[in-house]
Amino acid sequence: MEIQRPRGTADLLPGTVEAWQVLERIVRDTLATANYQEIRTPVFEHTELFERGVGDTTDIVTKEMYTFEDRGGRSVTLRPEGTAGAVRAYVENKLYGQGNISKLYYIGPMFRYEKPQKGRFRQFHQYGVEVLGSEGPAIDAEVIHLNLTVLQRIGLKNLQVELNSVGCSVCRPRHKAQMVALLTPRRDELCKECQERLEKNPLRIFDCKNEHCHTVLKEVGAPYITDVLCEDCSEHFQSVQAYLTAMSVPFVVKKDLVRGLDYYTRTAWEVTSPGFTTIAGGGRYNGLVEQVGGPATAGIGFGGGIERALWVLAEQGGSLTDAQTVDxxxxxxxxxxxxxxxxxxxxxxxxxxxxxxxxxxxxxxxxxxxxxxxxxxxxxxxxxxxxxxxxxxxxxxxxxxxxxxxxxxxxxxxxxxxxxxxxxxxxx
RNA sequence: GUGAGUGUGGCGAAGGGGUUAACGCACCGGAUUGUGAUUCCGGCAUGCAUGGGUUCGAUUCCCAUCACUCACCCCA
CATH class of the missing domain: 3.40.50.800 (Anticodon-binding domain)
Structure with missing residues (x-):
């Protein structure tokens, strides 16, 4: 039998790579206007980096990683996302020693062992930015603005920025305690997964698709994290919104928005278009650098899916290239x-x-x-x-x-x- | 990971247990001299995802495998 490409991968043939080239060009040019610089990190890392960085309760780490032992018996993993590697490189190369904030971006393949579907592959591609070293809400606005701008320049329409704050190490435990206190009496009514979530990450219960779980949430009066933010987080969230407005970035606050990765703090957002799944998403991650072994450093970033952007573009009747010509x-x-x-x-x-x-x-x-x-x-x-x-x-x-x-x-x-x-x- | 559907030439597709597997598009060649369209003529699957089974006989039936699609889960 003829050898086929591995499941969930794709060959980009002449006629379609051109669109990728243009898209990558748009990403680079757009980010250059805001003085971002490219960083290229390995496509595989020690498994531990993702377990510690991404979080070992996340779906990505528990069931989607491409992990294997190399010939030296080390456990390595094909990167499932871009942030962990970028942060690792930031720490390892002591970029923080330069005294300035680092505004980085990357473009490259990511790997997740999932069942492939439309808009979902085992090897897929992302572009993304990571800003290390600034805690202020202004940089949140800049990053979100860039996230949206790239998508707009690609030609996508009906884009929507959904914004939320998921709190910090002060308000999150507080919220978790409230959730546990309110929900434990009615634990048996929750779906199996939410019972688990209640222990590991109660915030995610808001993410559940099960109707009864939501009914229970309502009946016990479970608070959205956004409603119980500490003063600092609340202030930060307000400022981010003010800056976004100043930059003419339209957004909607979505109180039940929870991102899939553990490292997010405060600002979290997704960019979508009605009728499609998430096209890009990001958030702040103030504890991540420390967790990876660096000095306490604030961070924020986003990742955008190239296949998804191109898919939505095509569905909306757009395209990025004319055919190549010869003089x-x-x-x-x-x-x-x-x-x-x-x-x-x-x-x-x-x-x-x-x-x-x-x-x-x-x-x-x-x-x-x-x-x-x-x-x-x-x-x-x-x-x-x-x-x-x-x-x-x-x-x-x-x-x-x-x-x-x-x-x-x-x-x-x-x-x-x-x-x-x-x-x-x-x-x- | 769970459930369902699909798998015929480069693409789109018809067919159906029995000796030539429709058709359209694309592609290639030709219609007298070295020129792009249309038209006309001709060519283009010893083969129906792969492997096994049932049968006198399978591309058509059965099983497995692989791939794709959809839903769930989750996300980019």
């Missing part, structure tokens, strides 16, 4: 012109003019069809007559007009006419 197609009318054709190709390419030809011995008619399919702008015809006269016949495929151009002037002639027009794939 000149060199048509060989007679085998005696073969060498000249190769020379012309080399010359044109040397001048930065994209050029291609037929390598399958096709006839004239087929070569023109090929040129047409490549979206070539000009066809340079080389045959006996041209060799004899020292002039190439050049046809402008858009107008259908032909001209004789001396070999020596060919490159400049084409360059003049092609200049200014977007040359295939160099511009976003």
């Amino acid at each position: 000149a197609f060199v048509a060989v009318a007679d085998t005696s012109a073969e060498r000249t054709a190769m020379a012309v190709l080399a010359t044109l390419r040397g001048r930065g003019i994209s050029a291609d030809r037929d390598y399958q011995g096709r006839g004239m008619k087929s070569q023109f069809k090929l040129a047409d399919r490549m979206n070539a702008k000009f066809v340079v015809i080389l045959g006996e007559a041209e060799l004899a006269s020292g002039k190439a016949t050049v046809k402008d495929l858009a107008t259908g007009q032909q001209e004789e151009v001396p070999f020596a002037e060919l490159a400049s002639w084409i360059e003049e006419r092609v200049k200014g027009a977007a040359v295939g794939g160099h511009e976003a």
Whole structure:
């Protein structure tokens, strides 16, 4: 049997990679406008990093990690998300020693052992930012603003920012205690999973899809974390909203928003579009750097799914690319012109003019069809007559007009006419 | 991880236990001389996801495996 790609992975073929290139370009350009710098970290890390960083009660760690032993008997894991690795690198390379905040971004593959579905893969790709070293609400607003801006520039419509605060090490335990006190008497009525959540992370009960669980929540008067924030968190949350408003970032507060990772504190958000799953999401993680072994350092970041952004874009009827084009197609009318054709190709390419030809011995008619399919702008015809006269016949495929151009002037002639027009794939 | 559905050429698809597996698109070649459209002509699956079983005979029935899709879970 033919070898197939592993489940949940995808081949990106010519025709679709172009959109990825454009999207990545948009991400880089947008983040550069806010002075973010790229960081590249390993695609696998010691398993312990994720267990400690992401949290060992999360779904990601308990059932979705690609973990294996390497030949040295070490347990390593393909990264399921980008934050843990970035934070590890920040600590290991002592970036905090520079005294400034670090504004970082990454783009790359992530891995999660899940059952693949639409918009969900085992190897998927994210771009994301991490800001280390600032606690102030202004940076929250900047990061959320960037998160949304990238998506807008990609061309997505009907985007919605859902915002919440999940508290800190002061208010979270307090909230947890209240939840446990209120819900334990009616523990038996909760679904099996919520009974577990009650012990590990009661906040997540709000996330439950089970109706009866919600009824119980209401009846006992279980408070949203947002309603019982400590003073500092409450103030922070208010400020974030004020800054967002100042930056004209529309958002809605969603009190039951809980993110899937344990490390979030205070600000948490998701960006969605009605009818789709989460396209991007992020939050603040003030305790994470310490947990990974660094000095107490505030952090905040987001991750966006490339497949999901492209999927939603396509569903909304948008696209990111035009087909790649070629400036000149060199048509060989007679085998005696073969060498000249190769020379012309080399010359044109040397001048930065994209050029291609037929390598399958096709006839004239087929070569023109090929040129047409490549979206070539000009066809340079080389045959006996041209060799004899020292002039190439050049046809402008858009107008259908032909001209004789001396070999020596060919490159400049084409360059003049092609200049200014977007040359295939160099511009976003 | 649980449940359901699907799997025929590059793509979309018809078919159905018995000796030529429709059709459309795409692709390739041709319609007298070295030129892109349309039209016309011709070509293009010893094969119906893979492996096994039932049968005189299977691509059509059964089982397993793999993949994809959908729902749940959760998320990007």
